[in-house]
Amino acid sequence: MEAFALSIIHALVDLVCPEECAACPTLVAGGAIFCHGCSVHVNVLGSPECDACGTPTPAPALCPACTATPDPSVRRARAWASYRVGQAHEPVVRALARFKYDRVTRLGRRMSQRMASRVPDSSVDVIVPVPLHEQRLRDRGFNQSALLARHLGRALRIPVDFDVLVRTRDTSSQTRANLRQRHALVADAFRVTCPPTIYQRSVLVVDDVWTSGATAQATARALRAAGARAVDVVTFARVQQPGVAT
Secondary structure (H helix, E strand, O other), X not given: OHHHHHHHHHHHHHHHOOEEOOOXXXXXXXXXXXXXXXXXXXXXXXXXXXXXXXXXXXXXXXXXXXXXXXXXXXXXXXXXXXXEOOOOOOHHHXXXXXXXXXXXXXXXXXXXXXXXXXXXXXXXXXXXXXXOOHHHHHHXXXXXXXXXXXXXXXXXXXXEOOOOEEEOOOOOOOOOOOHHHHHHHHOOOEEEOOHHHOOOOEEEEEEEEEOOOHHHHHHHHHHHHOOOOEEEEEEEEEEEOOOOOO
């Protein structure tokens, strides 16, 4: 009933106050995230992809990295669209910058609607957002992953636990770090506050972008060590490195 009431409210809001395209000032129809001009430049992800991590592959199968990792912390990961590094005007890059840094939080609902179609397993027990360190949260004013998780939980009718996972230290920016450095930066940076609440439960971790997988894997390791039965990950976007086709 709550989900239905919210859908009516959102429809009325869209009617009275139309939304702009997530990447430009063009007005879009209710529920749309990009205008036609921007949407043609969005690379929506899907099959064929790695069965485990969601990396685009020539055919549905495990990618080489997942084949070499027989017992990964993350069971399955998926993203809605690719994020092209170094392309500041690319629609997905622009949308995430507006949402995350310009605080256009209204985008969160439309982003989560796209993410819902990419959730690896909608029968998970609980949704957990990737937490920010308290200092980063004070500086930014909100946790973008928590906002996405809240909308996603409402849409899928899955409870969201905002407190079970915390970031124990403020990790430095990973922007210029290589893969090994990224994993080192977030190693042991997360802690489960109340292990009984996730013991033997399946968890869906929500974040805005999958960059190298280091953060997702660090959160999954913490959750699995605390007793979670399985950990899936869903993000709005996945980084596509320059020169890599998808």
